[in-house]
Amino acid sequence: MTTRPPKETRDPVARKKARHLSPGKRSRAMHAMSARAAQGRFVLQVCEDCGEATYPPRDACPVCWGELDWEDQPNGATVLCETSVRVSTNLYFRDHLPWRMGKVALDAGPVALVHLHRSLGPDDRAVVRAMLDRGGNAALFALPSPGDIDMTDPQLREFVVPITGKTVLVSDARSAIGLEVVKAMHAAGAALVVAGMAPPDRRLGAGEEVLSLEGVQQMPLDITDQTSLSEALSKVGGPLDIVINTARYVRAGGVSSGGNLVDQRHAFDVSAMGLSRLAQATGPMLAGRSHGAFVDLISSDALIGSANHAGFAAAEAARLALLQSFRHEMRGGGVRVMSVFTGPVDDEHHQKVPPPKVAPRRIASAIVDALTQGREQTCVGDVAQDAMARWLDDPALYAREKNL
Amino acid sequence: MSRPQAPYDGVAVCAPVTAPYVRFSNESAHWWAGAALRQLREDAGLAPADIDGFCFASFTAGPDTAVGMAQHLGLTPRWLDHLPTGGASGVMALRRAARAVQCGDAELVVCLAADTNAIDSFRHGLANFSRFSQDAVYPYGFGGPNATFALITDAYMRAYDVTREDFGKLCVAQRANAGSNPLALQRKPLTMDAYMGARPIADPVHLFDCVMPCAGAEAFIVTTPEIAASRGLPAANVLATIERHNAFPDDPVQLRGGWEMDIDSFWQASGITPADVDCLQVYDDYPVIVAMQIEDLGFCPKGAVADFIRTTSFTIDGDLPLNTNGGQLSAGQAGAAGGFQNMTEGLRQILRQPLGEQVRDAQIALVSGFGLVNYDRGVCTGAAALRAQR
Numbered sequence: 001m002t003t004r005p006p007k008e009t010r011d012p013v014a015r016k017k018a019r020h021l022s023p024g025k026r027s028r029a030m031h032a033m034s035a036r037a038a039q040g041r042f043v044l045q046v047c048e049d050c051g052e053a054t055y056p057p058r059d060a061c062p063v064c065w066g067e068l069d070w071e072d073q074p075n076g077a078t079v080l081c082e083t084s085v086r087v088s089t090n091l092y093f094r095d096h097l098p099w100r101m102g103k104v105a106l107d108a109g110p111v112a113l114v115h116l117h118r119s120l121g122p123d124d125r126a127v128v129r130a131m132l133d134r135g136g137n138a139a140l141f142a143l144p145s146p147g148d149i150d151m152t153d154p155q156l157r158e159f160v161v162p163i164t165g166k167t168v169l170v171s172d173a174r175s176a177i178g179l180e181v182v183k184a185m186h187a188a189g190a191a192l193v194v195a196g197m198a199p200p201d202r203r204l205g206a207g208e209e210v211l212s213l214e215g216v217q218q219m220p221l222d223i224t225d226q227t228s229l230s231e232a233l234s235k236v237g238g239p240l241d242i243v244i245n246t247a248r249y250v251r252a253g254g255v256s257s258g259g260n261l262v263d264q265r266h267a268f269d270v271s272a273m274g275l276s277r278l279a280q281a282t283g284p285m286l287a288g289r290s291h292g293a294f295v296d297l298i299s300s301d302a303l304i305g306s307a308n309h310a311g312f313a314a315a316e317a318a319r320l321a322l323l324q325s326f327r328h329e330m331r332g333g334g335v336r337v338m339s340v341f342t343g344p345v346d347d348e349h350h351q352k353v354p355p356p357k358v359a360p361r362r363i364a365s366a367i368v369d370a371l372t373q374g375r376e377q378t379c380v381g382d383v384a385q386d387a388m389a390r391w392l393d394d395p396a397l398y399a400r401e402k403n404l
Numbered sequence: 405m406s407r408p409q410a411p412y413d414g415v416a417v418c419a420p421v422t423a424p425y426v427r428f429s430n431e432s433a434h435w436w437a438g439a440a441l442r443q444l445r446e447d448a449g450l451a452p453a454d455i456d457g458f459c460f461a462s463f464t465a466g467p468d469t470a471v472g473m474a475q476h477l478g479l480t481p482r483w484l485d486h487l488p489t490g491g492a493s494g495v496m497a498l499r500r501a502a503r504a505v506q507c508g509d510a511e512l513v514v515c516l517a518a519d520t521n522a523i524d525s526f527r528h529g530l531a532n533f534s535r536f537s538q539d540a541v542y543p544y545g546f547g548g549p550n551a552t553f554a555l556i557t558d559a560y561m562r563a564y565d566v567t568r569e570d571f572g573k574l575c576v577a578q579r580a581n582a583g584s585n586p587l588a589l590q591r592k593p594l595t596m597d598a599y600m601g602a603r604p605i606a607d608p609v610h611l612f613d614c615v616m617p618c619a620g621a622e623a624f625i626v627t628t629p630e631i632a633a634s635r636g637l638p639a640a641n642v643l644a645t646i647e648r649h650n651a652f653p654d655d656p657v658q659l660r661g662g663w664e665m666d667i668d669s670f671w672q673a674s675g676i677t678p679a680d681v682d683c684l685q686v687y688d689d690y691p692v693i694v695a696m697q698i699e700d701l702g703f704c705p706k707g708a709v710a711d712f713i714r715t716t717s718f719t720i721d722g723d724l725p726l727n728t729n730g731g732q733l734s735a736g737q738a739g740a741a742g743g744f745q746n747m748t749e750g751l752r753q754i755l756r757q758p759l760g761e762q763v764r765d766a767q768i769a770l771v772s773g774f775g776l777v778n779y780d781r782g783v784c785t786g787a788a789a790l791r792a793q794r
Contacts, residue, residue: 081556
């Protein structure tokens, strides 16, 4: 008797459901807000001169005409009024009517139109999150206070990636990270986790237990080999919803000093070309799904290079560049492409690196969190968070400091 | 205290015309503008050379503006204005044209609004309306103005204890008024039961709270009393006008409009009181805005509109004849011309040239405009009091 959630199936005769996107046109200022929302931040523009917060995004302060800056803001709010939109000329919303929306007074000052969680009504207190909608743009979603959020709200599900009942591919499940990711996806209720097993074939050791769980399917998969990839995907029975690319090739070394060209080339083959192969093969599969997502685990060294892991950092930088393009391509299909950045991991590849290091289990839970919160960009652990903050603040300075 | 408004001496408003509306049209806004001018040619004997001032409003004339329209229609004006203010454009056109004529910048100004409505116009029009709408309204369900006004209506009903039946009474009365207007698109009597039982569009807005978009054009002439007389055109005086944009930006929800800021000086300048008004022609994209204007224009105290509606009759033979052509809710909303039909209807009633039934002894019309939901509220408001020259 199985205890796993049922796997979604597809009627092979039924006409495929066309997927639409929410309206996508935005001002440049709104794109700046979206870029921050992608990081899970709730920001508003604040005037440099008078300190007034403003919304919707503007290009000058409406109180004193001062310049505006983006700042993190308190996300509490009170619901003012509500409606259920029952008629829309937009194809995306027509698929999801009725659509609840409302207006809130933000604790930060301005009022805003919001997507309204079904449990909220006028005068209720709410928490407003800036989430990315199906078009990939920031939208404000008013939710009840954390803890009592009913995640089955069908509107909220449009902004996140549900895992329960889904089929998940983990590109490299043999590594410490990959094993934890398989375990976490299984625990989160995935109907099937396809665990990519990179060659050469060898004893599973500690992974034996996880990889033998019901609902986990081991699959020979080498993302440096096109044939292996095609074969593996052809053996995934039914639709594929989520791809998690955990493959990486971490080796220390510089460029002119201590650089191993064979290692460097292999790092590129896994990180960069591997991403391209995986994206090409799985992108079309994900595009047909209601909640398709591609999660890429990426080193924070990708941001600016690393003197100690030059080849690896370069390969990861190439991977990041490819991922940006892939994200753009997938936006039209409503597929979320998410990046999870990490610093050194507490695994066999970072034995000589001093702490802080991120436990593989923590990476796995960060991936689950990114999916269930619908967050496009996540930095897991102190090193990655520090790297991202410094890179966003002053990339030139960070490049010098990182590679002194 | 601002300076008192100078009187509109030496100004005559005349020749209201309406190009009969149709639900859908494949013709352009230019064609509809031409149709209104043809009507002026018939009614006022006007030729292109007679027009030395031109004020134009439209949403669908793009890429042309008043400039392109002047050349398209063969005009050589010495005074030109383009109003992008939709529902407030009729009052605003009157104000601008009146001062131009009064000061001698022009002698005969044609104020004209024209819009077409193809099968797909509504959707296209919505998609590119304003930057704030793109960024912060459409992504939230794409309900268009229905959703925006649903939020206002929801808040307004709860703030002032107004019921759907109250709005229903306004809609039913306007439909009754449309009954005698042969140009109204919806003339079939509306019962309160039908109003209450209509399907929801965006709660609490239901079907008969919404206007029907259509194609059409409206125009009128602002000139000197001498020219109006020489052409044999009955004319009206302008008693007072107001205009206000982006009023009360700190109100979290729009429960009042810009009229409230200036209404005292308006009545003072006009020399009349609300009790002197023979017909009230207000912008009526949704009944909540009608109710708001009844309050903000001073026909009843703020918050007392429910009682006022319940104790007042709004039909042509009633205590306060309201939107006597049926308003946009029954006659149809021809884009920016929707912001002109209150003006042309008000003029028609006091000039005794009604499309349908005449309001008995009508001398004074109050015309009120409301336009442009840039984000979460109508930004532009205006009002004008007109008295027939007799």
